[in-house]
Amino acid sequence: MTALAEPTLVDDLVHALGPDRVRVGAAELSLYRRDASNFDGHASVVCFPTSTTEIQAAVQACVRHDTPYVARGSGTGLAGGATPLAGAVVISLAKMNRILAVDAAARQAWVEPGVLNLDLSKAVAHLGLHFAPDPSSQQSCTIGGNVANNSGGPHCLADGVTSAHIVAMEVVLPEGDIVTFGGEDPEPAGFDLRGAFVGSEGMFGIATKICVRLIQNPPAVRTMLLDYMSVEDGAATVSAIIAEGMVPGALEMMDALCTRAVEEYIHAGLPMDAAAILLVEVAGLPNALEHEVERIVAIGRAHGARNVRVAQDEAERALLWKGRKTAFGAIARIKPNYYLHDTVVPRRKLPEVLNKVYEIAARHDLLVMNVFHAGDGNLHPLLVFDKREPGVMARVHAAGEEIVRASVAAGGVLSGEHGIGLEKRDYMPLMYDPPDLAAQASMRAAFDPTGLANPTKVLPSPASCGDVQHLPEGVWI
Amino acid sequence: MDLSDFAADVGDSGPVTITGLGTRGGPVADVRCVRAPAGIDWIQADEMIVSCGAGTPVAELDAALAGVGQSVALPLSGTVGGALAIGRSSHRRLGDGPVRDVLLQTHYVSAAGEIVKAGGPTVKNVSGFDLCRLLVGSRGALGFFGDVILRTRPLPAVSQWFHREGDPWEVFAALYRPVSVLWDGQATWVLIEGHSIDVAEQAARGGLRPVDGPPSLPTGGRRSMAPSALRTLSGTSGFVAEVGVGVVHTIEPSGPEPLQPAVAALHRRLLHQFDPGGRLNPGIDVGFGSV
Numbered sequence A: 001m002t003a004l005a006e007p008t009l010v011d012d013l014v015h016a017l018g019p020d021r022v023r024v025g026a027a028e029l030s031l032y033r034r035d036a037s038n039f040d041g042h043a044s045v046v047c048f049p050t051s052t053t054e055i056q057a058a059v060q061a062c063v064r065h066d067t068p069y070v071a072r073g074s075g076t077g078l079a080g081g082a083t084p085l086a087g088a089v090v091i092s093l094a095k096m097n098r099i100l101a102v103d104a105a106a107r108q109a110w111v112e113p114g115v116l117n118l119d120l121s122k123a124v125a126h127l128g129l130h131f132a133p134d135p136s137s138q139q140s141c142t143i144g145g146n147v148a149n150n151s152g153g154p155h156c157l158a159d160g161v162t163s164a165h166i167v168a169m170e171v172v173l174p175e176g177d178i179v180t181f182g183g184e185d186p187e188p189a190g191f192d193l194r195g196a197f198v199g200s201e202g203m204f205g206i207a208t209k210i211c212v213r214l215i216q217n218p219p220a221v222r223t224m225l226l227d228y229m230s231v232e233d234g235a236a237t238v239s240a241i242i243a244e245g246m247v248p249g250a251l252e253m254m255d256a257l258c259t260r261a262v263e264e265y266i267h268a269g270l271p272m273d274a275a276a277i278l279l280v281e282v283a284g285l286p287n288a289l290e291h292e293v294e295r296i297v298a299i300g301r302a303h304g305a306r307n308v309r310v311a312q313d314e315a316e317r318a319l320l321w322k323g324r325k326t327a328f329g330a331i332a333r334i335k336p337n338y339y340l341h342d343t344v345v346p347r348r349k350l351p352e353v354l355n356k357v358y359e360i361a362a363r364h365d366l367l368v369m370n371v372f373h374a375g376d377g378n379l380h381p382l383l384v385f386d387k388r389e390p391g392v393m394a395r396v397h398a399a400g401e402e403i404v405r406a407s408v409a410a411g412g413v414l415s416g417e418h419g420i421g422l423e424k425r426d427y428m429p430l431m432y433d434p435p436d437l438a439a440q441a442s443m444r445a446a447f448d449p450t451g452l453a454n455p456t457k458v459l460p461s462p463a464s465c466g467d468v469q470h471l472p473e474g475v476w477i
Numbered sequence B: 001m002d003l004s005d006f007a008a009d010v011g012d013s014g015p016v017t018i019t020g021l022g023t024r025g026g027p028v029a030d031v032r033c034v035r036a037p038a039g040i041d042w043i044q045a046d047e048m049i050v051s052c053g054a055g056t057p058v059a060e061l062d063a064a065l066a067g068v069g070q071s072v073a074l075p076l077s078g079t080v081g082g083a084l085a086i087g088r089s090s091h092r093r094l095g096d097g098p099v100r101d102v103l104l105q106t107h108y109v110s111a112a113g114e115i116v117k118a119g120g121p122t123v124k125n126v127s128g129f130d131l132c133r134l135l136v137g138s139r140g141a142l143g144f145f146g147d148v149i150l151r152t153r154p155l156p157a158v159s160q161w162f163h164r165e166g167d168p169w170e171v172f173a174a175l176y177r178p179v180s181v182l183w184d185g186q187a188t189w190v191l192i193e194g195h196s197i198d199v200a201e202q203a204a205r206g207g208l209r210p211v212d213g214p215p216s217l218p219t220g221g222r223r224s225m226a227p228s229a230l231r232t233l234s235g236t237s238g239f240v241a242e243v244g245v246g247v248v249h250t251i252e253p254s255g256p257e258p259l260q261p262a263v264a265a266l267h268r269r270l271l272h273q274f275d276p277g278g279r280l281n282p283g284i285d286v287g288f289g290s291v
């Protein structure tokens, strides 16, 4: 009698999910080798669960076979969070995309993690509600990915980032237990595990259901465009608006190169010769708005705004926003590749750090454009290049590292919304000392005693110890 | 007192407890007691942030911030550290958001007596795991707050309480972002802030008339209910409920909610990681009975 062969990991996954939803073909696996970052890994299997119990079974199978796994939403992450390393299993949440329940009176909704961000806001629009976090990728990113990365967007200035809009989630913990963190109620007993889970980049378990807070659509909105002959004047306007006690719904800035690229692309009437333009949107009740518009216009003029354009109707407002939202498309016409950075600096340091960014890019012979969330000091320097040019990637990475260092040196932080993932893992010591990092490692150890949930992300490898860009084995840029 | 003195006070061995002004239960009895540094380090009005010692009274902070037209969304009693350690918001939570969203960065002292930084100084930050959220509401069981950087908010032009008889549901649905809606089973109180004409128009829309202030909140118990479940309180009395939030202030004491076993196990693992010897605030209840 021959002994039965032990079932393999793939056998176990097929047993739990069925053969159709467990894929091992090379062509398919290659689609999942990375997210929207430049970090390539390698997946051994991709599976598509459709329920919490299937996710649990998949996680348990990975644990049984001592194989790491990576939760994946839409793969739009920019820090390599969803890149599978060392032949990890990719657990795609794409098929779990149902809105489960909407309570319009309580302004809460339960959704599956694969629901797309914009789909949720569209689905509740008829109730006069929306989901506040609005990343530029909102047409394609998932709520689960937003939770894992604690994502932001232009309108998070007034309303807060994802963490402020998540009240509860069901999670499959790395050891396989199904738990609920947080609650529909405001003060669930115990630690704020909900808050700890948001931003954990897939390393604390997999969110299988999420309860979000929906907020009322504002009764009135006013959108303005101000343009400047210097970046300093635009940045000073930003600080002055906040210092005067106003928190606009959104406060976005584009620099000269970006403005020109966008104008040539969409012809929205943006000033081609401006050094910087500010897009300011205020939202709320009508009388407060009129007052705020007046004050913002006055502040803008006092800080050297040449023109102030206040959108007269919804069509003009949409046109102004289209300029902001198509920046990426416009840039693609200049050079085929870009590397988008994401750091935060104190608002008052914006001019200083922007000038450093220009200087760094020039020194590395690269083009840089800036289109960013000025209201919360969230810089997005965008290095544009053609990767066929020999040696260009080395320059892109060297410039990127200098930008991150300059931001932290100015009293800022490593990331405002894209997260750490692989990209900034080894920059963490720029911001945190060993005891600080040890505390973060303690959180990880408590949530994931198995160490199999998306390992080697976020926390710097002990070996790298302050050196940057020691990529884990099997990854390349 | 600076942070390193505070860290030395906490030390690295033996049970230790911390107290602020004692308004939220005070220190653990019969255990060596320390206090966090007090005082405001700086206010940056144009960044909408403030830095202070965790031992600073909230009222002192509030008064200083009022000087630059801002405030911080912490309940007005006790110290900043106490408010964060307990993590309970005031009746303004509907408009101001929960206490947990106020904390941007802290240096806390760990069970090993080390100064540890969590979070970062900017209003937006996703650099690493969100340890600040874990610390808020953890009752000092994971570490003692030393200093903090908090998010501030602008003070409104006008702030007015209103009242009407009857249930709150229609008013709540009709108004745009009121700061507080309270209901005692009989009548509804609403706090509206903003531009004076908007405030008046909102009040008219809700059929509300001005009153001096909110009802006094019962202090016997505090229940946490899903906002959608508040309707089940209709026809009862002895409570004031925060509509749209779900906090219910009751005359009767309220009991603790049990934790799921796997969630309780995760609490134990966190406590073991952060304070293996169980020396910080020993015996304090962090949600599943005493630790």
Ligand SMILES: Cc1cc2nc3c(=O)[nH]c(=O)nc-3n(C[C@H](O)[C@H](O)[C@H](O)COP(=O)(O)OP(=O)(O)OC[C@H]3O[C@@H](n4cnc5c(N)ncnc54)[C@H](O)[C@@H]3O)c2cc1C
Binding pocket: A035, A036, A070, A071, A072, A073, A074, A075, A076, A077, A078, A080, A081, A082, A093, A113, A134, A135, A136, A137, A140, A141, A142, A143, A144, A145, A146, A147, A148, A149, A150, A151, A152, A153, A154, A201, A202, A203, A205, A206, A207, A208, A328, A417, A418, A454
């Ligand atoms: C053009 C472009 C513009 C962008 N603009 C913005 C922006 O304005 N603001 C912003 O914040 N981000 C932005 N992003 C980044 C990205 O879209 C966000 O990080 C988004 O939230 C990722 O969602 P996703 O579904 O694609 O997640 P993925 O990339 O698939 O995964 C991201 C991380 O989440 C984990 N994860 C996914 N689902 C789960 C789950 N259910 N449970 C646990 N962990 C999970 C993954 O393991 C991974 O670590 C942009 C990206 C692009 C390409």
